[in-house]
Amino acid sequence: MPPVPSETAGFQPSNDESMSNKLESLRESSAKRVMSDIDLDSDTDKKAIKRECRTTNATVLIPCPLVAHGCLREVAYDELDAHYLSSIHQECIAKAIETQAKKSNTVPECVDLLTDAVSCLHNENIQVQNTAIELNHAVTVFGNQIQSLKSSIEETNQFMSASQTQQSLLQTEMETMKEKINELSTQVCNDGTFIWKITDVAQKISDAIAERQTSIYSPPFYSSSNGYKMCMRLYVNGDGQARRTHLSLFFVLLRGEYDAILDWPFSYKVTFCLFNQQDKRHLIDSFRPDPKSNSFQRPRTGMNIASGIPRFCPLTSIHQANSPYVRDDCMFIRCIIDFGNMAKTMIPYVCSLNPGLPVNVQRSLLQAEAARRNEEIPVTSAEEEISAKKTI
Structure with missing residues (x-):
């Protein structure tokens, strides 16, 4: 109780x-x-x-x-x-x-508890307000940083755009310099002759068959230091009616720096020679330009329309195993421009000369061979004239 x-x-x-x-x-x-x-x-x-x-x-x-x-x-x-x-x-x-x-x-006791609770709530409210102030400050700082980053990104984009433009200009200049270097490297071939080394023949044949790249161009060469600018164009799998049956080889006149003072149309005989790398039985063919063709007029664009020999070499001679024209996946084609009405019989001799000899030595040998043959020609001509008179 x-x-x-x-x-x-x-x-x-x-x-x-x-x-x-x-x-x-x-x-x-x-x-x-x-x-x-x-x-x-x-x-x-x-x-x-x-x-x-x-x-x-x-x-x-x-x-x-x-x-x-x-x-x-x-x-x-x-x-x-x-x-x-x-x-x-x-x-x-x-x-x-x-x-x-x-x-x-x-x-x-309840009042004390409520007082303590109110005090805690007040303290938490103050803490929340302080946290809100800190967050607002952080948001302001982050906003400034974001704005700074945006400005940096814009500056970077402008710099990248300028760099790309500069890179494009440099690339163009490099391409121009490469062309000039190629031209300078071929300036030594300024006597109207050029030997073109074609590498990766199997790949080029595959690309031509698949029609990824049907033709290839040789580096340009010149008839003289101030002469005609030209190059060769080769269809590895043939062109036109010769497609899939023959190599098609063409001659191309390029626009040069001295075209204004040269004689037009181009009228000099062009000879192609596919080197037999096993022996000296090279494949040789020639053609004379048609003065009426636009291919041999003064170039008004970068290059004229190619003209040449569509059925230059049967593809079977190239595709066969151990082809003498293809060794180590390479072919060699020579172009000779005849400015002196060279006898047709002299062309094989010219192609058989050692390309490693200096140009002046090759010319000496060619002149000696031409002189030797000229000594034999009059005798033959005189005999033929006497025989013709007897026949009359």
């Missing part, structure tokens, strides 16, 4: 009449205090019941106002005063007082 409050504990029942009166007075005051803490609606109902009981029947049973704290549910109205002084009612009063005390103690 819970302890009786100090107010009540100091006054216990006694045979002394004054003490009894004081105890009764204290109990009544305690009951009043407890009754004031009971739910208003319930208290109003109970008062109504009491009034009804006073007006109707004094023996009616009613619940004790402290029934919620364990007191009796049925008490005769005329016995209420005696019940209030009973030990059970006093114990319920003590319980009620203890309950109210706990409630009164709980309120400050």
Whole structure:
């Protein structure tokens, strides 16, 4: 049983009449205090019941106002005063007082908890605000960095664009320089003759058959240091009606720096020689330009239309195993421009000369051979003239 409050504990029942009166007075005051803490609606109902009981029947049973704290549910109205002084009612009063005390103690604790919670929320709110300020600052910094990066990217793009333009110009200049270097490298071939070395023949044949690249051009060469500029064009798998049956070899006039002071149309005999790398039985063929053809007029564009010998060499001679014209996947083709009306019989001799000899030595040998043959020609011509006269 819970302890009786100090107010009540100091006054216990006694045979002394004054003490009894004081105890009764204290109990009544305690009951009043407890009754004031009971739910208003319930208290109003109970008062109504009491009034009804006073007006109707004094023996009616009613619940004790402290029934919620364990007191009796049925008490005769005329016995209420005696019940209030009973030990059970006093114990319920003590319980009620203890309950109210706990409630009164709980309120400050709740207030303290709420205060602490509000304080924590306030601190968290301050922290959130500080974090928001830091984030805003970080966003500003990042925004500045992004703007700086955008500016850097724009500058980089402009630099890259300028670099690409510069690279394109450099590439063009390099191509021009390569062409000039090629031209300078072939300037030594300024006597109207040029030997073209063709490498990777098998690959070029494959490309021509697959029509990836049907023709190839030789480097340019010149008739003299201030003369005609020209090159050769080869169809490895044939061209036109000679396609898939013969090598087609053509002569091409290129636009040169001295064309304005040269004689046109180009009218000099052109000879092609495919070297036999096994012996000196080279494949030789020639043609004379048609003065009426546009191929031999002064070039108005980079190059004229190619003209030459469509059926220059049967492809079977090239494709056969151990072909004498193809060794180590290479072919050699020579172009000779005849500016001096060379005898046809001298062409094989010219092609048989060692290309490794200096040009002046080759010319000396050629002149000696021409002189030797000229000594034999008059005798033969005189005999033929006498024979012709006898026939007449």
